[in-house]
Amino acid sequence: MKAKKxxxxxxxxxxxxxxxxxxxxNYAQFDDLLNHVKDKAKEKTEEKIDKTIDDATSxxxxxxxxxxxxxxxNNTDNNINSNNNDKNVTVNASSxxxxxxxxxxxxxxxxxxxxxxxxxxxxxxxxxxxxxSILNGQGMVNKSGDKMVFNLLEGNYAxxxxxxxxxxxxxxxxxIEFDLFAWNGADCGYGANVFFTDAENSDNDKDIxxxxxxxxxxxxxxxxxxxxxxxxxxxxxxxxxxxxxIAYKKPQMKVYLDQTRVLVLPDIGFNPEELxxxxxxxxxxxxxxxxxxxxxxxxxxxxxxxKFTEAKIVTHGITFDIDKFDIKPESMGTLNxxxxxxxxxxxxxxxxxxxxxxTGNASHNLTLSKQRADAVKKQLVSMGIDDSRLTTKGFGxxxxxxxxxxxxxxxxxxxxxxxxx
Numbered sequence: 001m002k003a004k005k006x007x008x009x010x011x012x013x014x015x016x017x018x019x020x021x022x023x024x025x026n027y028a029q030f031d032d033l034l035n036h037v038k039d040k041a042k043e044k045t046e047e048k049i050d051k052t053i054d055d056a057t058s059x060x061x062x063x064x065x066x067x068x069x070x071x072x073x074n075n076t077d078n079n080i081n082s083n084n085n086d087k088n089v090t091v092n093a094s095s096x097x098x099x100x101x102x103x104x105x106x107x108x109x110x111x112x113x114x115x116x117x118x119x120x121x122x123x124x125x126x127x128x129x130x131x132x133s134i135l136n137g138q139g140m141v142n143k144s145g146d147k148m149v150f151n152l153l154e155g156n157y158a159x160x161x162x163x164x165x166x167x168x169x170x171x172x173x174x175x176i177e178f179d180l181f182a183w184n185g186a187d188c189g190y191g192a193n194v195f196f197t198d199a200e201n202s203d204n205d206k207d208i209x210x211x212x213x214x215x216x217x218x219x220x221x222x223x224x225x226x227x228x229x230x231x232x233x234x235x236x237x238x239x240x241x242x243x244x245x246i247a248y249k250k251p252q253m254k255v256y257l258d259q260t261r262v263l264v265l266p267d268i269g270f271n272p273e274e275l276x277x278x279x280x281x282x283x284x285x286x287x288x289x290x291x292x293x294x295x296x297x298x299x300x301x302x303x304x305x306x307k308f309t310e311a312k313i314v315t316h317g318i319t320f321d322i323d324k325f326d327i328k329p330e331s332m333g334t335l336n337x338x339x340x341x342x343x344x345x346x347x348x349x350x351x352x353x354x355x356x357x358x359t360g361n362a363s364h365n366l367t368l369s370k371q372r373a374d375a376v377k378k379q380l381v382s383m384g385i386d387d388s389r390l391t392t393k394g395f396g397x398x399x400x401x402x403x404x405x406x407x408x409x410x411x412x413x414x415x416x417x418x419x420x421x
Contacts, residue, residue, distance in 0.1 A: 111296025117411035159278030370394025
């Protein structure tokens with residue numbers, strides 16, 4: 001009996017030691033476990049945001065094409081495959097890529113020098129972007145299709161602003177551009193705002209409301225600072241990407257949604273000093289989503305009808321997707337300006353020079369820059385300019401005009417120049 005009791009005591013003590021050691025080990029691993037849970041939660045949020053954008057766009061594509069299936073050709077490059085399980089194909093489908101012809105009357109010309117640019121390709125997915133400051137709410141970068149997207153989550157208001165070296169950086173003339181995803185739903189909040197800080201009263205933000213969710217209707221409008229509303233309806237607006245552009249030349253401001261100028265304010269009544277992006281954002285199923293932000297000084301290059309005497313025109317408004325030479329439709333404002341200069345000066349000839357930043361292989365950049373210059377020439381010829389008045393060259397990254405160490409520096413280096421011959 002004593003032996004049996006002794007054995008039981010030994011077993012009890014050994015079991016207790018195992019429990020204690022196990023507890024100590026679990027305690028030491030608690031932070032790792034907690035971090036693992038947080039990481040998994042973040043991954044789920046990222047997946048939900050990305051999947052919701054994909055699903056929303058896919059559903060819109062399916063709805064818009066149900067009545068068109070019988071009319072489609074066999075050219076799958078120009079059509080949406082609503083049964084394709086690869087949601088990214090649907091996001092990048094042709095219905096979400098406006099044609100240059102749609103922008104044929106576009107007159108927005110971005111500023112001469114880019115002050116800030118961010119497409120979030122420098123940032124890690126699931127993290128807050130490094131070139132931004134958060135003022136309220138939450139935000140993270142997620143990949144959706146071929147875009148890196150900044151998603152603002154809950155906040156009343158969620159608000160973020162670019163990291164700039166000086167507070168008063170906008171000046172008397174500037175332009176703003178970005179791409180915005182239009183989430184659909186009455187419960188998504190009030191949509192995206194651009195907030196401007198009044199230089200004379202920094203505690204009083206002024207805002208241009210770019211998108212509002214109102215009931216279940218596809219209404220969107222820009223709101224005048226004094227409260228006057230300008231509305232447009234568009235059945236294809238929801239669950240698609242749209243290009244936003246704002247041009248300011250003291251004291252006037254113009255607001256563009258895609259190819260349409262929706263608002264002109266003759267006098268905004270204050271001096272904008274800096275800006276922030278935000279709004280009444282929803283949760284991860286309905287955030288404020290934007291990308292491809294560009295802020296530039298200057299703008300409204302009005303050379304049409306004037307005798308051209310300059311040696312060259314440096315443009316940042318003719319843009320392309322990364323590593324491609326297809327001209328983006330919002331480039332038509334700058335292209336229309338160049339056509340106006342050429343038509344007003346019938347003896348004028350231009351050499352079109354393409355320039356890239358130093359991202360990637362130098363030899364590849366040289367080829368790409370020439371392809372982009374050729375694409376610009378082809379487009380100008382299609383707009384009525386005689387082929388003999390235009391030549392092209394590509395310089396790749398060999399002639400930078402700014403540093404390649406920052407996103408805005410690289411954006412300034414990516415340019416098309418028109419050299420007088």
